[in-house]
Amino acid sequence: MGFLEVGEPPLSFEESKALAEYIREHGAIQFVQLYNGHKDHHTPALRWGEEMEYHAVQLDEEHHKAKIFLRAIDVINALNAAEELTNGSLIWHVEYGAWMIESVPKFPYNHYIQDLLTVEPKMVLRRMKMKTILQAINPSLCPLSIPCFPLLGVGDDYFCPKEGPDFLNNASQSLYLDDRVICPHPRFPTLTKGIVTRRGKPVNIKIPLFQDENTNPQDEPYPGFIHMDACGFGMGMCCLQVTLNATSLFEARSLYDQLAPLTPVMLALSACTPFFKGKLANTDTRWEVLVQAMDDRTDEEKNIGWRSRYGGVSRYISQCAKLKPEYNDINVPYHAPTYDYLLSQGIDEILAKHIAVIMIRDPLVIFPDKVYVDDTTTTMHFENLQSTNWNSLRFKPPPSMDSDICWRVEFRPMDVQITDFENAAYSIFLILLSRMIVALKLNFLIPMSQVDENLQRASVKDAILSQKFWFRLNVIGADCKERQFFMDSTKNSQDRIEELTMREIFLGTPEFEGLLGLLEIYLKEVVKCPEEDYNQLKKYLDLIKRRVIGETPTGAAYLRNFIVNHPDYAKDSIINGNIAFDLVKICADARVDWLLPKINGTSS
Template sequence: MGLLSQGSPLSWEETKRHADHVRRHGILQFLHIYHAVKDRHKDVLKWGDEVEYMLVSFDHENKKVQLVLSGEEVLETLQEKGERTNPNHPTLWRPEYGSYMIEGTPGQPYGGTMSEFNTVEDNMRKRRKEATSLLEENQAVCTITSFPRLGCPGFTLPEYKPNPVEGGASKSLFFPDEAINKHPRFSTLTRNIRHRRGEKVVINVPIFKDKNTPSPFIEAFPEDDEAARASKPDHIYMDAMGFGMGNCCLQVTFQACSISEARYLYDQLATICPIVMALSAASPFYRGYVSDIDCRWGVISASVDDRTREERGLEPLKNNNYRISKSRYDSIDSYLSECGEKYNDINLTIDKEIYEQLLQEGIDHLLAQHVAHLFIRDPLTLFEEKIHLDDANESDHFENIQSTNWQTMRFKPPPPNSDIGWRVEFRPMEVQLTDFENSAYVVFVVLLNKMLLPPAYSFFPLSKVDENMKVAQKRDAVLQGMFYFRKDICKAGGNAVVDGCGKAQNSSELPPEEYTLMSIDTIINGKEGVFPGLIPILNSYLENMEVDVDTRCSILNYLKLIKKRASGELMTVAKWMREFIANHPDYKQDSVITDEMNYSLILKCNQIANELCECPELLGSSFRKVKYSGSKPDSSN
């Protein structure tokens, strides 16, 4: 979730008064870091995954499942038994936005050897087992992206009613503040986003029109004029940060060998983001309804959209400096490497003073405009004790802005005075039901990271990547969507020559015929005469690597899952969930998910995750036995 400073949080009006101070000193902190480590080379490849979990409780008698608001207590115990007792403990635990959520990572980053791939799933199993051991009877740790009845009456345990009056953090009609993590950062973020925007956030998700769904589908909010104005016909309306940040995801962070390599990988992986997001689609339900989207990305983007009406272009600029085209949670807006520069065809809004300052300090144009674009945003949280800092040795002000630009990729400078190198974070994936699936997606992305080093070359116009992001979120995008992609990523385009630092020389414009619209099946598995396929390219890459038999088998098993998801032989989690609800005996083909239907679905998800039942439609023959039960035993299991 980014920076978690401790202290006394300031209100939005107080934070706003210090915004220029934070930006000014954030840039000074970035410059100190940059000049200290810009020439640092030969860092080894390290990487790690982040898995977010929800805590749920099953009421088998009443056939109801709720989110358990005990995340802080569970986290405290996990940390006390783990890293605080043993710095080399194999797992690390961190808080997340929801008080029903926790985040787990490996205790130490993985290295550059191929054998590391054989330990990912085992570590994820350890995390699930550790967290599960602390739960009460009939409770479980679930890796589901979105809880289908999030925001419906009684969705939490204990149950709380939302507080839409002034004084609450979100003022939501649906999402109680008690479901927000108690760390002051989270409620302050929620409150300050709303105050900066000048109104509640607005999330409208298209509803899936089934046979008996009302047409038009209209929700009435007679006692709330703001909701009545904001909600749209044929859409599911939501009004709080929790509807986005209260979802779960799967992320991977890489340490590159140098700043040049990090910038190159940032760009290369950015073109992959929409493809992997569609492949990992796992969130078709919102606020108790069946939606017409399969991914959470647009929901979470809207849930933290703090832009004012002026910044959104709805009113003339008067009190704000910029028109801003996107939420601060969205796709990237510029490539960072010289290879990608000529494909930067999106108009970039920047803080010109910061841009000129960075140029004068020796920062190149591409990196300067990237940072100056991030810094058009205001800080959203500020702690009284963290206003005045040592810019040469601290980075809180830089991270304040950096960590609240939640984009598909994040370029991460090293922390000051650390042995950590330049990193990139891959952020678009939806979390999967099982440790096997999550391991498969992580290994796939790490292999792509290795494969996309020079001379690989996946660039095409960034505006087309944005179009891909929109397509990727649609229902059944894996089978129905068409995505722009480069026809040949095995060599540089035009006359470009790519060196080991990711620089292009004598580049010419990429002819339009070098990229085209493709299905995900073509992109992943290949099609003769169109594209060789990422998995066949990876298989060729693996043939030239020294890999022990066990590791090779694991990798091939993971890639088989990705391959079959792309071809449609196996369902995405989103499609499987849709099929489950559509076939539920209580479903009335009206797009409504009742408590009992939700209970049946989440119970099944938990059983699949812990191999208490098989699911060939989702996992095929790739699913393997695990040695523990992921929920407390009870008679219903």
């Protein structure tokens, strides 16, 4: 979440609709300005950043209740003031939920291996800072990094404090989730209301309910499903994002493509969401709830094949020879006037299509004093649409006309993890993987429809052990200068795409080293990583290994186990107040012992 402008109240959706074409037209003009200003931008620097979201929660020991704390804004202001005073290294942002806190490092990471080793200590420090400020407000408050607060939208006692105007759910029209939980910055209620107005009814989220011995499937409006009906059920969840800069536009586009087939795999690996609205789900990730929560399509648009605004990427965008036209096998609607305009300005068809797909959406939040702006100095209309197309990857141009930041790719699928160790491990893995992709010119491309299929499979309960994913085996090409270190797949120029288990994807098959195998060779032979550093990195990579072989549970499996083994669990899929309290408490501790290898049956 970038800088949030404040000014006059935003327009209603109906008023915005009247300006939609204007915003698109000028968004496209602004993109062309950005493109022309930066298309030849090269940088030797390889920078990256990560972004984490947290819940601020209250643990009321006396009444054994866990609640979300809706004054995150006070905490964020205090944290930012403290950073300012101490010349600190973090920026704190608001997010969709009034109880959510987002943190990003103020300066990008830069030095390759050395900086990777600072990720976890920085995450630990962040949590300490949040905890200090929260506990100064009230000793019962603490930060929590799990994707979904278990009691969100259950009854009317899941949030505090209670004072403040009741908006009567005017924005979301939800039966379950109180609009008081929405961050008061006008962007969020406006976005919520815009989605409801545009589709003509509240959002309708249905997720399979986990069926246990005593589960009553009739307990919900759609038997056998957990029903939710507000954007906040989706955007009220936390994720871990990683942004990577590329050294050029060409490289950023290639990296975007290469990361696309890895988005479902990383979603399955990071699965940490086995419940919603106080009930166990039969799925393990936050993804599908977000897809349905941010779905502003009309029924007609749904029928003609539009996709939700939140979802997997739909098209590859590189100019690399690895991209065969037939891999772009998903038909997505695009805004034809934008496409034609971009072509007329010299932008190639592939990139023009990507931007025109973004521009088919209606803008959801327009500030009336920011409509008529200077297209040569601002990118605000482009950003308006770009930042409300929530895809598993985001291709990010430099942030402004005169920025020295290069083209970037934001990796967005991962569920946030319970501990800093895990969040650091996944960030580090992704950064190493992307640097290896660029350095070795690896090729992970498979048809986009298969990436889509994989994304569906990634949320299945225990997908990490039970599912197979379409995956490419011949990832090393003739253009890889270091190919002598790897299994030679160049003899066979045919695509070798198969369905693999997560274990095979990470640890290999007779024809493929696996992602961890490739990384090991890359770090040892290509980067010549000093042994001491390698051993440090290995403890993070080993977590991934333990997870794909089933030795360490995913966060989702751990949380599910915790619930079903709780003495108060009645085998009815319901997470009552006591269970939720104990679960939040144990997660807020963020202890890592359950993640570590077992030695003689005990955690080391």
